[in-house]
Amino acid sequence: MVATTVRKRRPAILTGEHFMLGDHACAEGALAAGCRFFAGYPITPATEVAERMAERLPEVGGLYIQMEDEIASIAAILGASWAGAKSMTSTSGPGFSLMMENLGLGIITETPTVIVNVQRAGPSTGLPTLVGQGDMMQARWGSHGPYEIIALVPWSAQECFDLTVRAFNLAEEFRTPVLVMTDAEVGHLTEKVVIPPADQIPIVNRKTPTEPPERYRVKSWDEELIPPMPKAGDGYRVFVESLTHDERGYPVMHWTAQERLVRRLIKKIQANRERILDWKERDIEGAEVVVLSYGISARVATRAIAQAQEKGIKVGSFRLITAWPFPVERVREIAGKIKGFVVPEINYGQMVLEVERAAAGQCRVLLVPCAGGRMHEPEAILEAIVAVAEGRPYDPFEAASAWLSAKPVKGRED
Amino acid sequence: MERLRVEEPAEIEIWEEFPEELDLEHPTEWALRGDRLPHIWCSGCGIGAAVNAFVAALKQAEIDITKLCVVSGIGCTGRVAGYMNCDSFHTTHGRAIPFAIGLHLANPDLKVVVFSGDGDIIAIGGNHFLHAARRNLDLTVICVNNFNYGMTGGQSGPTTHIGGRTTTTPYGNPEYAFNLPLLAAACGAVYVARWTILDLGRLRNSIAKALQKRGFSFVEIISPCPVNYGRRNQIGDALDELRYYKENTIHNPEAPLEECDLSLRGKIIVGAFVDREKPTFLDLYRQVVLSRWE
Ligand code: SF4
Numbered sequence: 001m002v003a004t005t006v007r008k009r010r011p012a013i014l015t016g017e018h019f020m021l022g023d024h025a026c027a028e029g030a031l032a033a034g035c036r037f038f039a040g041y042p043i044t045p046a047t048e049v050a051e052r053m054a055e056r057l058p059e060v061g062g063l064y065i066q067m068e069d070e071i072a073s074i075a076a077i078l079g080a081s082w083a084g085a086k087s088m089t090s091t092s093g094p095g096f097s098l099m100m101e102n103l104g105l106g107i108i109t110e111t112p113t114v115i116v117n118v119q120r121a122g123p124s125t126g127l128p129t130l131v132g133q134g135d136m137m138q139a140r141w142g143s144h145g146p147y148e149i150i151a152l153v154p155w156s157a158q159e160c161f162d163l164t165v166r167a168f169n170l171a172e173e174f175r176t177p178v179l180v181m182t183d184a185e186v187g188h189l190t191e192k193v194v195i196p197p198a199d200q201i202p203i204v205n206r207k208t209p210t211e212p213p214e215r216y217r218v219k220s221w222d223e224e225l226i227p228p229m230p231k232a233g234d235g236y237r238v239f240v241e242s243l244t245h246d247e248r249g250y251p252v253m254h255w256t257a258q259e260r261l262v263r264r265l266i267k268k269i270q271a272n273r274e275r276i277l278d279w280k281e282r283d284i285e286g287a288e289v290v291v292l293s294y295g296i297s298a299r300v301a302t303r304a305i306a307q308a309q310e311k312g313i314k315v316g317s318f319r320l321i322t323a324w325p326f327p328v329e330r331v332r333e334i335a336g337k338i339k340g341f342v343v344p345e346i347n348y349g350q351m352v353l354e355v356e357r358a359a360a361g362q363c364r365v366l367l368v369p370c371a372g373g374r375m376h377e378p379e380a381i382l383e384a385i386v387a388v389a390e391g392r393p394y395d396p397f398e399a400a401s402a403w404l405s406a407k408p409v410k411g412r413e414d
Numbered sequence: 415m416e417r418l419r420v421e422e423p424a425e426i427e428i429w430e431e432f433p434e435e436l437d438l439e440h441p442t443e444w445a446l447r448g449d450r451l452p453h454i455w456c457s458g459c460g461i462g463a464a465v466n467a468f469v470a471a472l473k474q475a476e477i478d479i480t481k482l483c484v485v486s487g488i489g490c491t492g493r494v495a496g497y498m499n500c501d502s503f504h505t506t507h508g509r510a511i512p513f514a515i516g517l518h519l520a521n522p523d524l525k526v527v528v529f530s531g532d533g534d535i536i537a538i539g540g541n542h543f544l545h546a547a548r549r550n551l552d553l554t555v556i557c558v559n560n561f562n563y564g565m566t567g568g569q570s571g572p573t574t575h576i577g578g579r580t581t582t583t584p585y586g587n588p589e590y591a592f593n594l595p596l597l598a599a600a601c602g603a604v605y606v607a608r609w610t611i612l613d614l615g616r617l618r619n620s621i622a623k624a625l626q627k628r629g630f631s632f633v634e635i636i637s638p639c640p641v642n643y644g645r646r647n648q649i650g651d652a653l654d655e656l657r658y659y660k661e662n663t664i665h666n667p668e669a670p671l672e673e674c675d676l677s678l679r680g681k682i683i684v685g686a687f688v689d690r691e692k693p694t695f696l697d698l699y700r701q702v703v704l705s706r707w708e
Contacts, residue, residue: 007707037520039512058703063519068545072512075505075542079485079516082503083524087516105506213480232501232517233524235480239447239496240503242488250450251496251504 012060013198020193022157022186023090026116027052028193029164030088032201035114036062037085039076041069041095044128045184046118049090070095074102077113082240084231086168090116092184094125096135097142103177104143107265109240110229112171112206114164116180118187119295121346121372131184132372133295133346137353139179140324146262148269150276151179151324153294157191163321169204170276174268175226181323183346185296185375209236218247221260225268269325278321279330287316288339289388292331292355294320296375297344304344304381313389323351331358340364340388344381346372349396364388367396377403442469445479447499454493458644458652460611460637461491464558467614467635468494468529471621483526485514487539490564490639491531491557498529508538511546514553522552522696525625532559532573536592540572547601549695550629556621557594557632560639568642575678579646596671598632599688605631606688608674610659611638613684620686629694636682647678 013032020028026049030038038053054064062085067073070091077087091099096117106113117139121132135142139151150170152163160182167178207228209216213235219227227247230236239249244258269276284290289308291301298319308315318334318341320326335341340363343352352367359365366384370376380403387394442465455461472479479500486495488507495502501524505513510528518526528535535543535557546553562580563569570580570587573594577586598606605627609617617635624631638644638655649655659682667685674683693701 005706009707037516039516059707063699065515065519067512067515068541071509072515072542072545075509075512076516076519078505079503079513079518080520081516082501083517083520085520087520101506102509105509232483233481233521236501237480237499238501240501240505241496242504242506 007059009059010056013201014195015197016195018193018195019190020157021048022154022160022182022189023048023118024052025157025160025193026090026164026180026182026187027056028195029161030114030168031056031060032161032195032198033086033165033168034203034205035086035088035168036060037077037080037087038062038064038089039067039073039080039087040089041067041073041091043070043092043095045120045187046090046092046095046116048187049116049118053088070098071102074099074106074115078102078106078109078111081111081113082232082238086112086172088114088116090118092118092120092128093122093132093135096138100138100142101144104145104147105242106177107143107147107149108242108261110175110227110265111177112175112229113177114167114171114180115177116164116182119181119183127373129184130373131296131346131375133183133297134350134372136181136323136345136347136350139181146266148266149179149324150174150176150269150322151181152278153181153320153323154186155295155299155319156186157189157193159321160186161193161195165201169202172204172206174272175206175229176269179324181295183295213237221247221264225264225271273325276322276325277327279327280319280321282317283314284316284318284334286314288314289342289385290316290318290334290338291342291344291381291385292318292320293344294323294351297346300375300378301344301381303378304385307378307382308385308389311386313385315385320351326351326354326358328354328358331355332360332362335359335362338363339391340366342366342368342381342384342388344368344370344376344384346370346375366394369396369400371400442466445469445472445499446497450497453497455490456641458638458640459490459564460560460635460639460652461494461558463611463614464491464556464617464635464637465494465497467611467617468556468621470618471625474618475622475625477525477625481523481525483514483517483524485510485517485526485528487530487534488565489531489534491529492534492565494529508534508542510534511539511542511553511555515546515551518551518553519696526553527625528553528555530557531564532557532561532594533563533571536594537572544597544601547598547603547630547632550602550604550692551695552628552630554621554624554627554631554633556624556635558635558637559594560637560643562639562643564639564642568639568646575676577678578643580643591676593671593675594632594634595674595687599671602630603632603688604629604690604692605686607632607686608634608636608684610636610663610682610684612656612659613663616665623686623689627689629692636676636684
């Protein structure tokens with residue numbers, strides 16, 4: 001047997017001020033929310049989430065298991081959730097792609113769980129250690145079939161903590177997998193994280209049947225949008241079914257059942273949009289340009305906004321905290337009052353499509369793209385802000401090429 | 415050594431004993447979701463017999479059905495979970511084992527059984543099978559092997575015999591097949607058995623044993639898929655296939671596993687080949703990890 005140092009247990013909630021890595025803050029947020037089961041697979045830049053969970057779960061009575069791949073990881077956290085545990089996995093692009101099928105399993109079986117995606121630059125292996133935001137649409141549509149999803153986007157280590165807690169609460173309340181879509185920069189930032197005392201962290205637990213198994217009757221979905229979730233082993237003899245099913249979980253191979261089930265899965269999120277939606281806006285009143293962004297890109301944009309304001313341009317900012325659902329109504333309202341949105345994101349146009357849809361032609365919507373591996377230069381964002389303010393044309397591809405030719409391709413071949 | 419062990423009425427007494435009263439309860443009724451019957455399986459399919467043996471084994475092993483979780487993947491055998499009147503999970507193709515791992519580790523008081531087909535557990539889910547056995551997780555995996563993908567109309571898979579005809583091997587299968595007991599044993603399973611569905615008594619006893627075993631237990635059930643594999647390989651109907659089992663089954667638990675490959679018209683060596691003890695994943699987790707804390 002190996003070393004025998006006996007350690008003192010730390011509590012699940014590390015109340016206090018910390019200088020903490022974003023990835024670790026995700027792990028601490030999970031523990032604070034009550035997560036006691038983690039199944040994962042190492043992948044840069046998300047590995048530190050798993051490492052922190054491997055270190056911390058045993059001391060708080062939880063269990064960490066490293067699976068053989070990301071498919072197994074997500075399958076295991078869904079199973080653990082049915083055994084009554086709050087569960088989580090973390091990954092990055094390639095692993096996120098592998099998880100897509102079972103994300104759908106989580107959705108159709110209404111299984112609360114949390115998946116943290118520390119985004120890196122893709123496609124494929126891409127730039128494993130470097131930043132990307134290219135999975136935002138995959139988060140929305142990556143699993144096959146129609147569904148709704150909840151995805152939160154932190155921009156700081158503090159929000160890695162706060163939003164992971166919220167992700168668990170939303171997962172439990174709406175009986176659905178929830179995604180935390182962070183990125184390599186935010187995940188690898190070490191900064192101040194304040195963990196509040198336990199009684200100041202709001203915790204939501206899933207609704208379970210109130211009657212004992214012998215008297216428990218499954219209610220019609222017409223009466224109950226989100227059914228209670230019995231736990232395996234409690235005698236309810238649950239039937240958890242990946243096929244299209246009815247209230248009892250029994251498979252029904254008919255379009256009417258499909259329409260009933262899918263419509264309810266969508267409705268349970270849509271009908272609660274107001275409560276789920278979260279964003280931060282600044283200086284929107286009287287603005288002519290609004291920079292709409294999220295994650296690390298929103299943080300870079302603050303510099304561009306300051307530069308533009310110095311030039312006397314009226315710029316506001318709008319930062320998505322829930323990417324999904326997307327705050328369509330508010331964005332549409334703002335679109336009616338401004339000259340245009342500037343949308344920097346580390347991809348070639350994902351959330352910008354949603355902004356265009358919401359703006360519905362009322363104003364210009366300019367993408368400031370970036371293929372990943374780096375954050376935007378604030379000046380690249382500034383350029384787009386000026387283009388909107390002055391009504392000048394702007395071609396995102398040309399703008400990106402200009403930035404590239406200013407910095408010739410370099411780097412080690414390996 | 416070569417003994418045919420398919421008759422032996424004592425072993426299958428529960429199927430031959432008829433109570434006096436006419437108001438009979440089917441011996442499997444207590445464990446099935448009666449309102450979901452009839453099932454979807456073809457007549458002559460072996461999966462029903464495998465379920466019968468499983469239910470009888472649950473009784474024999476005195477498993478508390480309210481603590482039982484049956485997890486299936488996708489395929490004809492993948493439908494088993496949905497007929498079981500316990501906590502049942504019909505998951506995605508190949509992923510029954512990792513889903514079951516989550517159930518088991520989040521609540522070790524549950525009795526977690528994976529019941530699925532060869533395509534599901536060994537092809538698409540093969541990786542999970544290897545690693546679950548390696549970790550010696552306390553799971554029972556029951557694999558109905560009918561040598562092809564029944565649900566999708568009879569395609570070849572990693573268990574199809576060399577030369578076997580399927581819709582995707584119209585000229586015969588040019589691939590080697592996995593020898594499942596050898597694979598399970600090599601990966602670390604503590605209990606490994608193979609039976610045909612004709613050998614119901616032994617199959618029941620063996621599943622009961624597997625259920626009581628601590629650690630990763632594996633039971634392969636050779637089973638007819640008359641509408642696909644049987645028909646395309648001139649095995650005949652279900653009864654012909656059972657006759658083939660009767661004439662070609664050799665019960666030899668001592669057989670070296672390397673010699674237990676299956677071939678299209680060859681002998682089927684059956685038995686409980688492995689029955690050993692070693693610490694489970696959770697035993698080691700307690701010993702190695704949890705002992706580090708006060
Ligand atoms: S296709 Fe084959 S395996 Fe599937 S139910 Fe029919 S006989 Fe059984």
